[in-house]
Amino acid sequence: MANLNLTSENIKRISGVDARKCMRCGKCTASCPNFEDMEYHPHQFVYFIENGKLDKLLESKSVFKCLSCFACVERCPRQVEPAKLIEAVRLTVIRQQGANHLLPDEIPAAIDEEMPQQALVAAFRKFTK
Amino acid sequence: MQVENKEFKPTIVAFCCNWCSYAGADLAGTGRMQYPANVKIIRVPCSCRVNPTFILRAFQRGADGVIMCGCHPGDCHYTSGNYYARRRMTMLFDFLDYLGIEKGRTRVEWVSAAEGARFASVMNEFVKNVTELGPNKRITDLRCKMEKEGE
Amino acid sequence: MFKIKKNSLNKLYAAIAEAQTLYIPCNVNGKPNFAVWGEGADVDLASLKTVKSAKEVFFPQCEDIVSFKTKGKEITVIDCRKESEDFVVFGVRACDAKSFEILDKVFLSDPVDTFYKTKREHGTVITLACSRPEESCFCSAFGIDCAEPSGDVATYFSGEYLYWSPKTEKGLNLTNSLKNLLEIANDKDNLALENEQKNIREITKKLPLYGLDLSKWGADDLLEKFNSEKWQELSSACLGCGACTFVCPTCQCYDVRDFDKGNGVQRYRCWDSCMYNDFTMMAHGTPRPTQMQRFRQRFMHKLVYFPSNNGGEFSCVGCGRCVEKCPINMNIVKVIKAFGGEGK
Amino acid sequence: MQKIGVFICWCGSNIAATVDVKRVAEAALHEPGVVYSADYQYMCSESGQTLIKNAIKEKGLTGVVVCSCSPRMHEATFRKAAESCGLNPYMVEIANIREHVSWIHKDIEEATEKAVILMRAAVAKVNLNQSLTAGKSDVVKRALVIGGGIAGIQTAIDIADAGYEVDIVEKKPTIGGKMSQLDKTFPTLDCAACILTPKMVEAASHEKIRIISYSEVESVSGFVGNFTARIKKKPRYVNEALCTGCGICAEKCPSRKSKNEFNEGMDTRGAVYIPFAQAVPKLAVIDPTACIKFKTGKCGLCERNCTAKAIDFNQKEQIIEEKYGAIVVATGFNPIKLDGLEEYGYSQNADVITSLELERLMNAAGPTGGVLLRPSDRQHPHKIVFVQCVGSRGLRPCDKPYCSKICCMYTAKHSMLIREKYPDTEVYVFYIDVRTPGKNFDEFYRRAVEQYGVHYVKGQVGKIVNDGGKLIVHGSDLLMNEQVIIDADLVVLAAAIEPDPTAKSVATMLTASIDTNNFFTEAHPKLRPVESPTAGVFLSGVCQGPKDIPETVAQASAAAVKVVGLLSKDQLTCNPCVAGSNELLCNGCSSCEKVCPYGAISYITKEVRRGDFRRVAFVNEAVCQGCGACTVTCPSGAMDLKGFTNKQIMAEVDAICK
C-alpha cells in the first residue's frame, strides 16, 4: 500500500468521478439491491474516497459484491456515479494482485451452456484487466 | 521548465452588450473564473450597436481576433437588436471568409447575464483558437503592425 | 543606334535589373501596368497603354512624407525623405515621356519637390515608339511624334529587333553597361526603321482624332470660356469619380493625409482628383461646390490655366487614357470639340 | 482638449492585490488629455468620492475616468458625484479593472498591463465624450401587477394605499394564488385562509384597485413611466356585472367530471363552477371544454336556473388596453411535475402524493372535509413517510439544481399536524439536510422532533414499490449505515417548486431577463433585489426566487415602495444616450426606421441648407431607448448614438489594439 493518497487520486482519475459533488443524501445506498451483502455501501465508497480512506475499501470484499447494476448511478441526483468509483476501486485491487488474470483458455472448463454471455463479459470486466 | 518569453499572445477584442454579455463577463469575474488577459472587453448597449466597421477597425489596428457577444436570441433587452446583429455578423463573417480571411478570427456568442462560467470558457476557447491561427496577417494594416513591432 | 533580338529581351531586362530596379509594363492580374521586373514577370510591351501612366514611377500614388512617433505625451518627428536609388523605367511611350516634361514644370520649379526631384535624377527613361496607335490617341495634336519618342534612350520595334538609341548622357551610360548584349545597327537596319516610322506616321494621320484643333485653347479668352454655358451640359453626366485623373499622365494634384497608426502618425501624400467633391476642401467648405465647377476646373486647368502659366504648353499629352477609361465616356476631346475645336 | 482626471480604486485588496494601482496611476499621466491621476482604497466611499469632487473643482477637470469595479455597479455613483460639483455626469467613464481584471487574472504583471490598457481605452473614450442632457418624459400614474397571489395582492394593496391606481391581472378566475390552497402556515400554524381571505377582500374592495381576473397580459410596449399593455380577458360566459356568486348554477350543472383544480384534482367540479367559497371575485365561470351546452348545443340548465340572468354563452374574448407607469411581476410558482422522478412512483401510486395535495387533504374545505384519508381507499393512513428534496438540488434533467427553500418547514408542519391530530400515526421524514433559517423556524422543527416524536431519518429514498396496498419505501439511514425499508400507507413528496410557465413569455414581453431556471433576474442580487434590470419593471414573490410567505410579503411591499417612488414623480429623466441623426449626412432612405424596435424614428422634410429641402430622419428622444440598431443600418453614418458614438467606440478599439 505504497501511497494511499496517490491511489485515491488515481481512482478519481480513472473513474472520472468528482466525489465532491456528493451532497450526502444516501439515495445510492437506498437504491442498492445488494445492500445486505456489502460491508461498505455506495455512499461510503464516495465518502471514503473523497477523504482518501482507501485501506478499508481495498481490503473489503464489498468491491466484488457490487452488482454493477448502476442503480446508484441512475438515482444519484448529483451525478456522482458511485458504481464507477466502486469499479475503479475494484480495478485498483486487481491491479495490485499482480498477474493473476483469468485467461480465455481457462474459460471452456467453467462454461455452462445456460450461462448468459453477459455474465462472461461481466466476469472479464471484474476479474481481469 | 523554461517557458519561452516570445510566445504569441494574440490581441482579442470582445464586444459585449451591456445587458447580458457584459453582465455575464462581470459574473465570470465575481466567480473568479480565469480567462486570458488578452481579451479586452468593449461595452456597447446592444449587440446591434456593433458596426462591421468596428470589427474591421480592430483588425486594422492589430487585433488578432474579434468576438461579439450578445443576449441569447429572444432575450434582447431591446427585443430585437440581437436578431439584426445575428444577420449582420453572419453576413460579415461569411464575407470575410470569402475574401480568404481566416474565419477562426471572428466569432459570435450569445452569453446571458447568468452565464459567467460560459463566458470564461468561451473566451478560453476563442483565445486558444486564435493563438493556434497565429498573428493576423491577412486583414491588418501593416503600417500599424510595423509601428507595434518597432517598439 | 544599337539593336537586340526580340527573343533576347529577357536577358536585357535581367542585365538592367541586376544593377538597378527596372520598371516595365507587365500584365499583373490581367491588366498592363508598370511593375518592378523580376524573373518570370509577364512583360507586356505590346499593349499600347498601361492603365496607370508612367508618372507613377516618379510620382507614386501614395508616398510617405514624414512620420510622427508618440509615446505618452512626447512626439518624435521622423524624416521620411531619402535619396532615391538608381532605377530604370522601360517602355515609356512618347506621350508619357512628354508628360514628364510637364510634371517637371510643376515639381521642379520653385519650390522644388524633393521627393520628385530625387527620383527624376536617379531614374533613366527608356522610351518605346508606338507601332500601332489606337483610336483614342491624339498626341499629334500636342506635337508629339509617337514614332520618335524622347527619353534617355529611345527604342523601336521593327522586324525581329528592338532598336536602341541612346539620347542623353544617362542613356549612354546605361548603354555602355549593356554593351555585351547590344549589337550595333547597320544602315539596312536604319533604313528599315525609317520605313517603319513612316508607316506609323501614316497611320497616325488616319486616326479619328487626328487634327484635333486646339487653336481655340490656350491662355486667351479665359473668362469667356470660364463663363460658358456649355460646361453645364458637358458635365451633366459626370459621375465625379477620379478615373480620368488617376490614369492621366499629367495630373499632378495630391492631397496630404495623416494616418493614425496608434503609436504615431504617418503623414503621406496621395493623388487627388479635382473631380472629387472634397477637392481643396477648406475649413469654410469647398470653393467648387457643384460637379460642373469641378468638371470645368479639370479642363480649364489643362487647356487654359496651365498654358497661361507655362508659355502656352498644354497640360495634356493626348495619350487618350481618359477617353478609354471614363465610365460615361465624357472626355477632354469632347470638351475641346464642344468649344469649336472640331478635328480634321 | 479635455482635462481628464483618472482615479484608480484599490477596492481594498480586491483590485490592489492583483493590479499595481500606482503603476496604473502613473501610466495614466502619460495619456493625452490626462492632467491628474490618483489612487485610493475605496473610490466609492464618501471620502473617495470627495477625492474625485475636489479634483474636479481644483484641477478644473472636464472628464473623469474611474478605474474600479463594473460600471454596472458604481457608474451611477460616480456620475452623481461628478454632477454634484457641476461636471456633466456623462463625462465620467468607468474602466472595469475588478470583474474584468483583478478577479480573473492572477499574474500581477499581466493584470496591471491589462488594467493600463482598459484605462487607456476609457481615457480615449472620455476624450471624445460630450456633455449630454437628459430629456424628460411623463409618468402614467397607474401600476400593473401581473399575478394575483399573495405577492401580487400585497404589492397592489400597498401601492393603492399610497394613492395610486393599480390593476391586478390574474390568469385564473380568482385571485389568491397558491396560498389560498394551503391549510395552515408555519411556524405559527395559523390558518392560511384566515389571513389571506381578508387581504383578498381588501384588494377587491379597494377603490384604487381593479382586479382583472381570468385574463392574461398579451403584449407590453413602451418604456418606464409609459408602458402600454394589451390584456386579453378570457370569456367566463358569465356576466360579471350580474352574477351574484350564489352558486346555484354550479349545483345544477349536470357535468361532474372535471377535475377540481383547487383541490389539486382530488375531487371534481361542475362545468360551471366557483373556484372556492372565498374566491375573489366570487363569480361563476364556465369551462367550455366540459360544458354540455358547448359540446352538444343542448342543456343550458345553469342559464335556466340563474335568477340573475348572468349566464351568457355568447361572451367573447375582450382586449383591454391600458397605460401604466410601472409593472410588477408576481407570477409565482408551481410544484414541479414528478413524472420524471420515476423512483418515487408518483404517477403509478395514488397514495404517493405531493405536499400541496396533502394540504388539501388536511383542509376542511378539501376533498375529504379535513379528515386525513389516503386517496386510494379512503382509509386512515397509519404510517406516513415524507421525502424531502424531491426534485430539488439535483443535476439530472428532471431535477432543479436549487434548494426550494420552503419544503423543510412545511414538512415539519405537516408531520407535526398529523402527529397532533392522529397520534396513532407513525411519521418518518427522509431528509438530506434540515434547513431552518428564519425566526422561530428551528424551534418549530425541534418541536416536531422532540414534542411530536416525528422520526427524522438522515438519508434518501431510493425507490417506492406498491405491495398490495402498502407502499414499500426503500431508504437509507446514513447515520445507522443501514438500508431501511418502511411499509408505509402514505408517502408525501416535498416536490421542488419552479417558476410559473408564464414567466418566460412575460420576461420576453417586458424585455426583463430570467436566469437559467426561469427565475427573474434582479437588477442587483444584493442592492436592488426587487427591481428587474429593465427600468420600470419590478419583482414580487417567488418569480424572483424561492421564498416563504413572510419573505414574499416583505418583498411584495418592497416592490410596492419602489413603484410608489416611481409613480410619485411627475416626470422621469430619460436616458440621454439616445440616437441622433446628423441632418447634413442623412439621405432619408428609411433604413433606420425599419430596424427601430420602438418606432422612435420618423421622417420630416427640412431645409437642411438654404434652399435645400430634404427628407431627413428625426429621432423622438423620449421613445428611443438607445440600442443603436439604427446606427449600424445607416449607410451614410448620419445616425449615431450619444454616449456610444462611432468615434468613441473606435477610439476604444484603437486604444486596445495599439
Next chain:
Amino acid sequence: MKKVLDIMQKRAKQLLGEGIVNRVIGWKTGEFGYDQTPAVFTSAAELSSLVYDSFSAPNLSKYLIEETKKEGKALVFLKPCDTYSFNQLIKEHRIDREKVFVIGVECSGKVDINSLKSRGAVGVIGVEDNGEKVIAHTLYGDMEFAKDDVLLEKCRSCKGKQHMVFDELIIVNPVKEEKNDRFIGVDALDAMTPDERFEFWRGQLLKCIRCNACRNVCPACSCIKCVFDNQNSGVASKASPDTFEEQMYHVIRAFHVAGRCTDCGECTRVCPQDIPLHLLNRKLIKDMNAFYGEYQAGTDTDSRAPLTNYTKEDVEPNVISDKGGDK
C-alpha cells in the same frame, strides 16, 4: 435596334411637344461609335443625337436623383436591369416618382468594348451589331466576334428581360428570357480554399486605384456624403497606401450596399482595372438568398431588405465556421 431608336425619338419628341415632360434623359452619340454618354435632351433638335444600340450600357436611373429635384417632369429610358435600380431608389426616397416618365426599352444585351479590345480589336473606329455577330471596324482591318462572347459581364448574367417599373414600354422584338446562373463566379470562388481565395482577392484588389468610379456609378451608393469622404467617419481615405485599405474600402462598400444592391453590374463595367467587383456584391446576394430566402433589391418598392429584417429562426453565425475548410 434602329427601329426601337426611331420609336424612342418619335415618342420623346411627342412627349416634349405635348409638354408632358420638359426634358429627356438618354444616351448621346460619341466619337468612335461605342463611347456613348448619358445626356439630357431638352429639344426635338437635340434629340437627333439620341442613340440606343449595343453600347447604351450606362444605367440612367441614378441621374434621376438630381433630375427629380428640378422643376418639371423628366422622361427617362430604362433597360430592364435599370428598372431595378430605379425601384430601389424609389424605395429609399431618393427619387420623386411623380416627376419621372419611365419608358422601358427592350434590351438584348450590351457589348463590352474592352472585351473586343482584349480579343485583338485595336484601334476600333466603328462597331456593327447584327444581333448574332459583332463586327469591329478598326484601323488595322475588320474583326468579327460572336455577340455572346463579347457581352458585358452584367449582360452575360442578366437578371431578366422584364421591366420592373415603367409608364410605357417600347418593345419591337420581344427578347427571349435566357436562363443563366449569375452565381457561377461566386460558386467558383466559394469552391476554392481560403488561401486561394485570399490570393485571388489580394491580386485583384491590389490593382485598385481608388478612383471611386465603382462607388460613384453605383445606384445604391447615393449617400449625400460617403463615409469614405467624411473625415468624421473614421474610415475616410482617398487612396490605398496599404493592402488593408483596399480590403476595407471594398468590404465596407459591399456591406453598405448589401440588400440594396440591384446587381446592375455597373461597378464591374466601369472599373478601369477590370476588378470583378460584382463578385463581391453577388456573394452577399447569394448568401442572403441562401440564409434568409430569395430576395432581389429593386423588384418592388416596399419590401424589407434582409439586413433590415429578421426571423427568430435565422441561422446562427456559426454556419460559417461549421462550413468546413481550414483557416
